[in-house]
Amino acid sequence: xxxxxxxxxxxxxxxxxxxxxxxxxxxxxxxxxxxxxxxxxxxxxxxxxxxxxxxxxxxxxxxxxxxxxxxxxxxxxxxxxxxxxxxxxxxxxxxxxxxxxxxxxxxxxxxxxxxxxxxxxxxxxxxxxxxxxxxxxxxxxxxxxxxxxxxxxxxxxxxxxxxxxxxxxxxxxxxxxxxxxxxxxxxxxxxxxxxxxxxxxxxxxxxxxxxxxxxxxxxxxxxxxxxxxxxxxxxxxxxxxxxxxxxxxxxxxxxxxxxxxxxxxxxxxxxxxxxxxxxxxxxxxxxxxxxxxxxxxxxxxxxxxxxxxxxxxxxxxxxxxxxxxxxxxxxxxxxxxxxxxxxxxxxxxxxxxxxxxxxxxxxxxxxxxxxxxxxxxxxxxxxxxxxxxxxxxxxxxxxxxxxxxxxxxxxxxxxxxxxxxxxxxxxxxxxxxxxxxxxxxxxxxxxxxxxxxxxxxxxxxxxxxxxxxxxxxxxxxxxxxxxxxxxxxxxxxxxxxxxxxxxxxxxxxxxxxxxxxxxxxxxxxxxxxxxxxxxxxxxxxxxxxxxxxxxxxxxx
Numbered sequence: 001x002x003x004x005x006x007x008x009x010x011x012x013x014x015x016x017x018x019x020x021x022x023x024x025x026x027x028x029x030x031x032x033x034x035x036x037x038x039x040x041x042x043x044x045x046x047x048x049x050x051x052x053x054x055x056x057x058x059x060x061x062x063x064x065x066x067x068x069x070x071x072x073x074x075x076x077x078x079x080x081x082x083x084x085x086x087x088x089x090x091x092x093x094x095x096x097x098x099x100x101x102x103x104x105x106x107x108x109x110x111x112x113x114x115x116x117x118x119x120x121x122x123x124x125x126x127x128x129x130x131x132x133x134x135x136x137x138x139x140x141x142x143x144x145x146x147x148x149x150x151x152x153x154x155x156x157x158x159x160x161x162x163x164x165x166x167x168x169x170x171x172x173x174x175x176x177x178x179x180x181x182x183x184x185x186x187x188x189x190x191x192x193x194x195x196x197x198x199x200x201x202x203x204x205x206x207x208x209x210x211x212x213x214x215x216x217x218x219x220x221x222x223x224x225x226x227x228x229x230x231x232x233x234x235x236x237x238x239x240x241x242x243x244x245x246x247x248x249x250x251x252x253x254x255x256x257x258x259x260x261x262x263x264x265x266x267x268x269x270x271x272x273x274x275x276x277x278x279x280x281x282x283x284x285x286x287x288x289x290x291x292x293x294x295x296x297x298x299x300x301x302x303x304x305x306x307x308x309x310x311x312x313x314x315x316x317x318x319x320x321x322x323x324x325x326x327x328x329x330x331x332x333x334x335x336x337x338x339x340x341x342x343x344x345x346x347x348x349x350x351x352x353x354x355x356x357x358x359x360x361x362x363x364x365x366x367x368x369x370x371x372x373x374x375x376x377x378x379x380x381x382x383x384x385x386x387x388x389x390x391x392x393x394x395x396x397x398x399x400x401x402x403x404x405x406x407x408x409x410x411x412x413x414x415x416x417x418x419x420x421x422x423x424x425x426x427x428x429x430x431x432x433x434x435x436x437x438x439x440x441x442x443x444x445x446x447x448x449x450x451x452x453x454x455x456x457x458x459x460x461x462x463x464x465x466x467x468x469x470x471x472x473x474x475x476x477x478x479x480x481x482x483x484x485x486x487x488x489x490x491x492x493x494x495x496x497x498x499x500x501x502x503x504x505x506x507x508x509x510x511x512x513x514x515x516x517x518x519x520x521x522x523x524x525x526x527x528x529x530x531x532x533x534x535x536x537x538x539x540x541x542x543x544x545x546x547x548x549x550x551x552x553x554x555x556x
Contacts, residue, residue, distance in 0.1 A: 003029040003168070004556055006188055006216040008175050008260065010034070011041025012538060013517025013545035014222035015154035020549025022161040026556060029214060030158065030167060033174040033193060034255050037200045040155055041224060042252045043538055045201065046147030047299070047359050048367070049121065049140045050109070051535035053102035057120050061458050063137050067102040070139070074098050077124075077133040078529025086272035086525065089495055089503075093524030096498060097536075097543050105539065108546075112153040116141040117367070117375075119458040123534035125302075125449070127317045127326055133531045134323065138458060140535040146361035146368045150538050172196070173212055175260065178219065178267045184511035187215035201253045201290040218512050218552045221502070222545065225490030225518035226258030226277070227251060228291075233487055238275035241325075242332030245341035249283050249295035251359070251488040261519060264494060269510065270503045273492030273526035281327045281343060282320075283486025287395040295486040296363060296392070301355025301463045302449050304347035304481075305433060305470060309340035311421040313429045316445035320345070325531055328485065343483045344412065346426065350475040352393070353385045354465040363388045379462055398482040405430070405471070405478065412480045427471075434469035489537055490518050495525035500548035514552060516544040523547070 005021055007014045010032035018028050032038070052058070053070040074094055080087040120141055126134015143149045161167040172193040179187035192212055196204040226232040230248055237244040265271045286294040300320035307313055308331065318327040331337050347356075358364070365388070366374035378386055385393065393399045400411035405427045413419035436442040440451060453464040468475050494515035495503045500523070502513040521527060522540025 001216050002214045003027045003216045005029070005218045005220065005552055006031060006214055007220045007222060008188060009041065009222035009224060009517070009519070010039050010169070011222060011224055011517060011541070012043035012151055012154065013541040014220065015040065015151070015158055016542050016545030017220050017222060017516055017549035018161070018167060019154050019157040020546055021553055022157065022166045024553035025166070026553055028161070028167050029170060029216065031170045031173045031175060031188065031214070034171065034204060035196055035198065036169065036171050037198070038255070040151035042256055043147050043151050043541065045253070045360050045362065046150070046538060047364065048143035048146035048150050048361065049123070049535035049538065050116065050143055050150070051101050051139050051533060051539050052106050052141050053098065053139060055106055055120070055141065057116055057118060057141060058138065060118065061120060061138070061456070063120065063456070065137050065139065067099065069136055070102060071095065071098050072131070073134065073136050073533060076129070076131045077531040077533055079531070080529045082273070086495070087529070089497055089524035090273065090521065090526040090529065092498060093527040094529070097523060097527055097540065100543055101539065105543075109542075114149065114153065115144045117144065119462050121463065122453070122456065122459060123321065124324065124532070125322045127323045128445070133326070135533050138456060139533065142367060144367065144370045146364055147538070148361045148368055149370075176263065178264070178513070179213065179215065180267075185219050185513040187213060188219060189213045199290070203254045203291060217556050218514060220548050220552070221260060221264060221494065221513070221515040221519050222517045223260035223519045224256045225493070226256070226261065227487045227489060228254045228256035229258045230487065232258045233277065236274045236277065241329050243338055245332070245485045247341050248279075248293075248485045248487050249285055250291065250293040251280065251283065251295045251297060251486045253291045258490070261493065268504050269513065270495045270505050270507065271493060271525070272495045273521060276491035276526055276528070276530055278325070278489035278491055278528070278532050279328060280324060280486040280488055281331060281483060283484040284392065284396055284398045284481065285484070287392060287397065295484065297359040297486055298345070298481070298483070299357040299359055300345070301351070301459070301465065302446065302453050303351045303355055303465050304345040305430060307344040307346060307426070308334075308337050309342055309344075309416070309420055310336065311425050314343070319446050319449060340420075341485060342416070345481040345483060346408070346430065346470065347479050347481070348468070348470055348475040349385070349477055349479065350468060351465045352389055352479060353382070355463055356385060356389045358388055358392070393479065398484070400480045401477050403473070403477050408478045408480050412482070415482050430470045434471055437467040437469055489532070491521055491528050491530070491532070492526045493519050493521035496520050496523065496544075498547065499551035500544055501551065514548040516548040517541040520544055
């Protein structure tokens with residue numbers, strides 16, 4: 001054998017599995033089609049959000065959370081409805097993961113050196129039903145160092161193990177086939193790709209120099225999802241979400257291509273819930289792109305007004321930061337909206353200064369660099385939007401700025417093939433909303449949500465502007481933001497048992513084969529069900545990678 005274990009994929013899940021294996025003295029080959037600059041995969045680019053339940057950070061802010069409340073939220077969001085088949089392991093993984101988030105998860109990460117911002121974010125506020133989708137309380141813990149900080153201890157662990165001979169990295173090795181011996185997976189075959197010095201995240205060549213074959217006692221598939229491959233996204237786009245947009249932008253590097261999922265399926269590995277996926281409706285084009293159609297997601301606070309392509313305000317619960325897939329479904333299944341691939345935020349300078357954050361480690365240099373002073377001066381007490389947000393306002397193709405509704409709508413209409421927006425229609429809706437902000441109570445669901453948000457100290461300090469009239473010149477200028485569908489996460493994948501062992505088409509374990517991270521639907525072939533509560537993707541990679549590494553170490 002060439003090693004005890006082959007880990008296919010050098011992203012977060014693969015590195016966590018490697019960390020657990022090398023702690024037990026196992027020899028690991030880490031095989032990846034990209035160069036060494038991409039160690040850590042797409043997790044490196046993330047905001048670093050981690051889902052925790054009843055944490056010290058929550059308690060310090062007066063947030064009362066519990067395993068019972070979190071499981072109620074997860075169950076209502078997941079909506080598992082295939083429990084006799086595709087969800088049988090996913091639901092078990094879900095319960096185990098929520099227990100992990102309420103128990104050992106924080107201490108496990110703390111021991112590795114991870115720390116969290118004192119303010120806990122309130123993501124996916126939900127569909128306004130107690131038993132439905134969404135987080136009842138803030139649970140989004142941002143890691144000091146963002147995604148780079150999450151990846152760092154596992155990268156460093158692998159590099160230390162490489163120095164001692166326990167880990168060998170085979171970069172620019174693309175796996176094309178699983179090798180079976182007597183029904184068990186005993187290795188992989190593939191192509192050696194030409195060297196490529198592309199910077200992290202940038203596309204690399206696929207020039208084949210030769211072939212390779214490797215053998216080991218176990219193989220872990222940690223190759224990610226389909227977000228970088230729009231053809232596969234469209235192939236599995238579910239009917240319940242209407243028709244896929246004609247044009248989408250991409251929230252992950254091009255190497256997140258989904259090809260290993262099809263290779264596994266062709267080899268008899270069971271893939272489930274492939275019609276479940278997680279794409280955002282608040283995507284904007286990156287004015288300084290790294291990969292093709294490079295997209296950034298706006299992480300909105302609750303105050304911007306959201307309009308469809310025809311200039312109609314979106315109904316509740318399709319409010320900023322509430323219900324990601326519900327909003328996507330509304331925009332793609334409403335007949336008159338389906339021909340259009342965009343929607344709009346209309347907001348003010350005062351709102352973006354307080355509420356706009358951008359996803360990604362590179363868009364949050366203060367948190368990525370662990371610059372506490374900059375966070376306090378710019379995000380808590382600053383009168384201007386964070387530097388990256390201002391840069392998008394100045395340079396981004398999807399931002400327009402004006403002092404009046406007439407000028408704003410005229411500029412917004414230049415960003416579409418035909419002028420779909422009426423200034424009179426937009427003004428009337430904004431005026432109706434503005435009349436609701438003079439009291440501490442309101443009949444408008446969004447204004448109610450703003451008041452609710454400001455009762456939470458973390459949001460009041462950092463994420464929610466004081467209620468004000470959109471048309472108040474003192475809050476201006478007015479800002480329009482064209483929003484696109486941004487591809488991101490795969491919620492289904494390889495079905496695994498609680499030890500991350502991959503299952504075959506007949507539902508039985510395939511000896512020697514394990515799967516972790518997004519390739520396994522973050523555990524069990526779809527731990528999230530239909531909806532994510534956010535902060536759960538990195539955590540899912542960690543939890544499933546840990547399970548795979550520990551299970552293999554126990555078995556070898």
